[in-house]
Amino acid sequence: MSARTSSGPGALTRVFGSQWFVSVLAVIIAFAIGAILIALSGASVLDAYYAMFRGSIVDPNASTFVRQIKPLTDSLFYSIPLIISGLGLALGFRAGLFNIGGKGQIIVGALAAVWVGFAVNLPPVLHTLVALLVAVIAGGLYGGIAGVLKAKTGANEVIVTIMLNSIATLGLGYTLAQKAWQVPGTNQPVTPKVAESAALARLLPAPFKLHVGFLVALVALVAFWWLIERSTLGFQIRAVGANAAAARTAGISVERITAITMVLSGAFLGLAGANEALGTIGYVSRDVAGSIGFDAITVALLGRNKTWGTFGAGLLFGAFKAGGYTMQAKGVPIDMILILQSVIVLLIAAPALVRWLFRLPDVRALAANTRKGNADEHK
Numbered sequence: 001m002s003a004r005t006s007s008g009p010g011a012l013t014r015v016f017g018s019q020w021f022v023s024v025l026a027v028i029i030a031f032a033i034g035a036i037l038i039a040l041s042g043a044s045v046l047d048a049y050y051a052m053f054r055g056s057i058v059d060p061n062a063s064t065f066v067r068q069i070k071p072l073t074d075s076l077f078y079s080i081p082l083i084i085s086g087l088g089l090a091l092g093f094r095a096g097l098f099n100i101g102g103k104g105q106i107i108v109g110a111l112a113a114v115w116v117g118f119a120v121n122l123p124p125v126l127h128t129l130v131a132l133l134v135a136v137i138a139g140g141l142y143g144g145i146a147g148v149l150k151a152k153t154g155a156n157e158v159i160v161t162i163m164l165n166s167i168a169t170l171g172l173g174y175t176l177a178q179k180a181w182q183v184p185g186t187n188q189p190v191t192p193k194v195a196e197s198a199a200l201a202r203l204l205p206a207p208f209k210l211h212v213g214f215l216v217a218l219v220a221l222v223a224f225w226w227l228i229e230r231s232t233l234g235f236q237i238r239a240v241g242a243n244a245a246a247a248r249t250a251g252i253s254v255e256r257i258t259a260i261t262m263v264l265s266g267a268f269l270g271l272a273g274a275n276e277a278l279g280t281i282g283y284v285s286r287d288v289a290g291s292i293g294f295d296a297i298t299v300a301l302l303g304r305n306k307t308w309g310t311f312g313a314g315l316l317f318g319a320f321k322a323g324g325y326t327m328q329a330k331g332v333p334i335d336m337i338l339i340l341q342s343v344i345v346l347l348i349a350a351p352a353l354v355r356w357l358f359r360l361p362d363v364r365a366l367a368a369n370t371r372k373g374n375a376d377e378h379k
Contacts, residue, residue, distance in 0.1 A: 019304050019351070020304065020309065021360070022347075022348075022351045022354045022355065022360070023302055023303075023304065023309070023348060025347075025354050025358060025360075026302070026343075026344050026347035026348050026354060027302075027316070027344060029343065029347055029354070029357075030340045030341075030343040030344045030347070031049075031340065033339075033340075033343050034336060034339060034340050034343075035049070037336065037339065038332055038336065041331075041332065041333075042331075043330060043331045043332050044330070047330050048327050048330050048332045048336075049327075051323070051326040051327045051329065051330045051332075052319075052320075052323030052324070052326060052327050053323065054071060054323075054326055055071050055074070055322050055323040055324070055325060055326025055327065056071050056072070056074070056075045056318075056319035056320070056322040056323035056326075057071055057072055057075070057319070057323075058071060058072060059071050066207070066208075067207075070207060070208060071322060071323075071326075073204065073208045073209070073210040074209060074210075074322040075315065075318045075319040075321075075322040075323075076210050076214055076315070076318065077209045077210045077211070077214070077280075077318070077322075078317075078318035078319075078321040078322050079214075079217075079314045079315045079317065079318025079319070080213045080214050080216075080217050080272075080275055080279075080280075080318075081106075081213075081272040081275050081276060081280070081292045081296075082292065082295055082296060082299050082313075082314040082317050082318055083217045083220070083221065083299070083310065083311055083314030083315070083318075084216070084217050084220050084268055084269075084271050084272040084275060085102055085106065085268065085269050085272040085292055085293065085295075085296035085299075086296045086299030086300045086303060086310045086313065086314050087220055087221065087224045087268050087300075087307075087310055088102070088105075088264075088265045088266070088267070088268025088269040088271075088272070088296070089102060089265065089269075089296050089297055089299075089300040090224070090300040090303065090305040090306070090310050091224065091227075091228070091237070091261060091264055091265045091268065092261055092262065092265040093241070093300055093301075093305045094228060094237055094238055094241045094261075094305050095237045095238075095240050095241045095257060095258065095261040096240060096241040096244065097147075097150070097157050097241075097258065097261055097262060097265070098157060098158050099143065099146070099157065099161055099262065099265045099266075099269075100157075100158050100161045100162055100165075100293075100297070101142075101143065101146060101160075101161025101162070101164045101165050101266075101269075101293070102269050102272075102289075102292065102293025102294070102296050102297070103165045103168065103169070103289045103292070103293035103294070104142060104161070104164045104165040104166075104167065104168030104169070104293075105139045105142050105143050105164075105168075105265075105266045105269035105270055105273070105293075106139070106269050106270070106272050106273035106276070106288070106289040106292055106293055107168040107169065107171075107172050107273060107288060107289050108138045108139055108142040108168055108270060108273065109135035109136070109138050109139035109142075109269060109270025109271060109272065109273030109274050109277075110135070110273035110274065110276050110277040110284050110288045110289070111138070111172065111175060111273075111277075111284055112131075112134045112135045112137070112138035112139075112270070112273075112274075113131045113132065113134060113135035113194075113273065113274035113277040113278055114131075114191050114194055114277040114278075114283060114284045115134075115181075115191075116130055116131040116134050116135075116198065117131050117194025117195060117198035117199070117277065117278055118191065118192040118193065118194050118195060118198075118283075120198075121195070121197075122197060122198070123197060124196075124197040127195065127197040127198040128197070128198050128199070128200065128212075128278065131194070131198050131274060131277075131278055132216070132271065132274050132278070135270045135271060135273055135274030135277070136267045136270050136271050136274070137267070137270070138270050139266045139267050139268070139269050139270015139271065139273060140263045140264065140266045140267035140270060141263070141266070142164065142168070142266050142270070143161075143262045143263055143264075143265050143266015143267070143269065143270075144259060144262055144263035144266060145160070145164060146160040146161045146164060146262050147258055147259040147260070147261065147262025147263055148259050148262075150258050150259070150262070151254075151255035151256070151258045151259045152255070157262070165293075172284075172286060172288070173189070173286060176189040176190065176191065176284070176285070176286065177189060189285065189286055190283050190284065190285045191283045191284045191285075192283065193282045193283045194277065194278055194282055194283065198278060199278055199279065199282055200212040200213045200216070200275070200278045200279030203215075211279040211280075212279070213275040213278075213279040213280070216271070216275065217275075217314075220268060220271060221307060221311055224268075224307055224310075225307040227264070228307065229307070233257075233260070236252050236257050237257055237261055239252055240252060240254050240257045240258070240261075269293070269296075272292060272296075273288070273289070276288050276289075276292075295317060295341070297345075298313070298317065298341055298344060298345050298348075299313040299314050299317055300313075301345060301348045301349070302316070302344060302345075302348055317341065320337050320340065320341065321337065323337075324336070324337040
């Protein structure tokens with residue numbers, strides 16, 4: 001037997017070959033491709049990206065300090081639903097489940113929250129908490145439909161959640177056509193505004209838009225971290241996601257974990273819907289979910305389904321949205337933001353492409369080869 005045992009990959013190799021470094025490079029490549037497209041459109045790349053900076057981080061050209069720092073708070077404002085919904089989808093991904101029904105679960109959560117907000121009379125704070133809780137329950141139950149069908153019948157969760165999106169969208173249109181859900185005396189397809197006692201209070205005075213929903217997102221972040229990293233249920237979720245057959249052999253009920261995970265995933269997305277209904281707009285309209293459900297997929301993937309990764313990705317995409325409006329004023333179509341997001345998704349989905357472009361090592365492959373070499377030496 002050899003006295004020397006091969007060591008694993010070096011520190012720099014581990015850094016350059018890590019998944020998070022690939023994610024960083026994906027963002028850089030997206031900005032580089034965006035710069036090429038901006039230049040081809042005839043606009044100034046520097047002016048466009050400086051406008052994005054001014055709209056999302058700080059505006060040095062503003063006349064007052066409040067106006068200078070407002071872009072940063074706008075980025076935080078836009079990141080709230082992305083962080084919460086991204087956590088929900090990341091939870092499903094950790095169990096090997098692709099929950100594409102974020103839009104439907106957001107709609108159901110928003111409707112539940114807004115109903116409590118305008119139809120129920122409760123004291124301040126309690127009113128908000130009850131509305132949030134009802135939204136979480138509603139979103140969880142709606143997400144649980146796909147989980148139960150997957151567990152009991154083997155139904156594909158992607159197809160089921162897509163259909164549930166359609167049902168929720170059509171149900172939203174029907175609900176908003178009912179007099180009981182409309183502003184009295186109008187036929188507009190929007191609900192009444194929620195009561196002040198139910199609304200998510202602003203953290204800062206006008207003109208800032210940032211509200212208590214950001215604190216709710218931080219609470220959701222801590223809850224996600226504890227659930228995945230510290231709880232027995234989280235261990236079982238990770239085990240099922242890593243290898244369902246091995247988890248079943250170890251005595252874990254894969255069907256039970258599948259159903260519970262989809263319920264919890266839907267609960268996070270229902271909470272994101274409540275944020276829109278109680279804080280962002282204060283009522284529900286046909287486009288209450290917007291593109292949040294699908295943007296959250298990108299957030300979760302970019303964050304590698306990890307707690308702080310998803311948080312950082314949510315902040316980044318919130319900054320994209322805030323800065324996109326300022327870029328538009330420089331003659332750059334706001335669709336450029338969608339292009340940046342799409343390129344990031346493409347590169348995150350194909351990490352081998354990023355490693356090939358930059359000649360990065362694959363740490364997992366190197367570690368596996370090292371273990372194999374050590375095993376051979378000890379034979």
